[in-house]
Amino acid sequence: MSTLEIKDLKVSVSTDDGPKEILKGVTLTIKDGETHAIMGPNGSGKSTLAYSIAGHPKYDVTGGTVTLDGEDVLAMSVDERARAGLFLAMQYPVEVPGVSVSNFMRTAKTAVDGEAPKLRTWVKDVNAAMSRMNLDATFTQRSVNEGFSGGEKKRHEIAQLELLDPKVAILDETDSGLDIDALKVVSDGVNRFREGEGKGVLLITHYTRILRYIEPDYVHVFVDGKVAEQGGPELAEQLEAEGYDKYLPAKV
């Protein structure tokens, strides 16, 4: 079972002109096994939602609640959230020079599971996950995200998703900058994850393209820090045809 419940979430960032509210009351529930797509124009607050759920220190939560299976996510530290079962695939994964992918993955897996993975099966699992993502065996010896191409970074994120096996995955524009082959590889990875029991996915994207490969149960249109409309997969098709214009304030 895994339910991620976001209620009336309000989030600000501090700017030179004082705090600026980015999320203005977001309510969204991802139930057991559901995939939700969040679509919206640039600057609508989609990524802020993702990073706020993950606990990035830059964002101040000023109101509302986020719970995972009833547990108060907002009261948890960043790493506690991950250990509780949240995973954020980042749009711009960060370089960590001198730390190998292999060391990083093992450390993360140990942290999430609360015990070190069994060495023999772990190496096999890692190699298999890499190979499914079309990453060659030497990839694990490289420093985390250092010198990776855009596509390699995203595939590395999804390899982590498969290995860490969280309850709910938040994918922040994982599709951006991917060519069609890489998009398929990444989508296959997410779909394998979804096959697991009760896995939730919050898929944040600017484009409808990825939704052809990862079919959502619900689509939310995100505008100006709020959900402006929600519906089924057909809403994505409508957006594909009409764009976001009708949700935006009329241009003068």
Add this chain to the structure above:
Amino acid sequence: MTVTDAARESVASALEVDRVNSHLNPPPSYDLADHPVPTGREEVWRFTPLKRLRGLLDGEASSSALTWTTEIPAGVTLSEIDAATAREIGELAPNDRPSALAVANAASPVLLDVPADLEVEEPVVLRLHGESVDDVVWGHHVLRFGAHSKATVVLVHTGSARYSATTSVVVGDGAQVNVLTLQDWDDDAVHLGRDAIRVGRDASVRHTSISFGGDLVRLHANVEYDGPGGEAELFGLYFADEGQHLEHRLFADHTAPKTKSNVLYKGALQGQGAHTVWIGNVLIRPVAEGIETYEENRNLVLTDGCQADSVPNLEIETGEIEGAGHASATARFDDEQLFYLRSRGVSDEEARRLVLHGFFNDLIRKVGVPFLEEQITATVEDELAKNVLKGYRPATA
């Protein structure tokens, strides 16, 4: 010919290579009068807290010595020589007051001799231990590597003393040499050191300085070249705690064409008053056409109250070179790196350890002294645990 005459001649002939004198690096001289007691305002002394030298620069005579425990592979010899022999071997004359005092006051120079063509797999290990900071100790060493020899020499400093030493590393043509000096002193030690390296034709030298302990450590690593084709890598790693002053001064003097120097020093600082200084001087003399040089210093500042000074200097007397560059950066833990690691479930403490480990890891692997790698890594982690991690431990621990 007297010894003094010989010295004068060798200094004179050194200067005649060409007529450029580095304004940052005065010409070498055995004469103490050429190395007046610093006031602290000199460019080369301005970063050093002179009071904390505890009178070492007064040059008080002393018969105290460090205790040497050595591991010497077959074929390599360690012996005492006289000062005249040290000069005949071609040691590099002192270029500052501490090294001039060390030569003047040390009982007799110690020669480590690796004969020509000898290749030794096992490292030469010299463990130098001091009993007390009350002891003033002068050291005068020559490491001679014959032509086409291959060897690794590791010096480990522990305990405490007020210690000033000069070590010449004389590298024959085509030799491959790895010298590492580890400063693992007790908290109160004072250490002034100058490692002066002359690289033979087509020889390659790696010199690594690793400083963890001591109240004040100020080390020079200087390199010059005896002929074309010589290569030098000067590496360093330091971790300064509360109140520690760790200073590393590099000088790559490109005295011959087609030579290379590559400098990489990385440091971490934590605690009130932790102070590190890195000075990277490079002089490319007119004769040094076709040379390549790069120097880099990176500092990771782990807490408030630390100061990292980092000054790269390039003096270029010829533009006919392959390349010359430098980089220096001093930063705190990167919040985005920590967030990324923590978003994968890794605790804040473990994330910091990983980042720090990564920061030093590349360098530790480059050092090429496998038996010390684990110890160095462990010391880095112990240092981190000492201070930075304290605040992050659960209150119940």
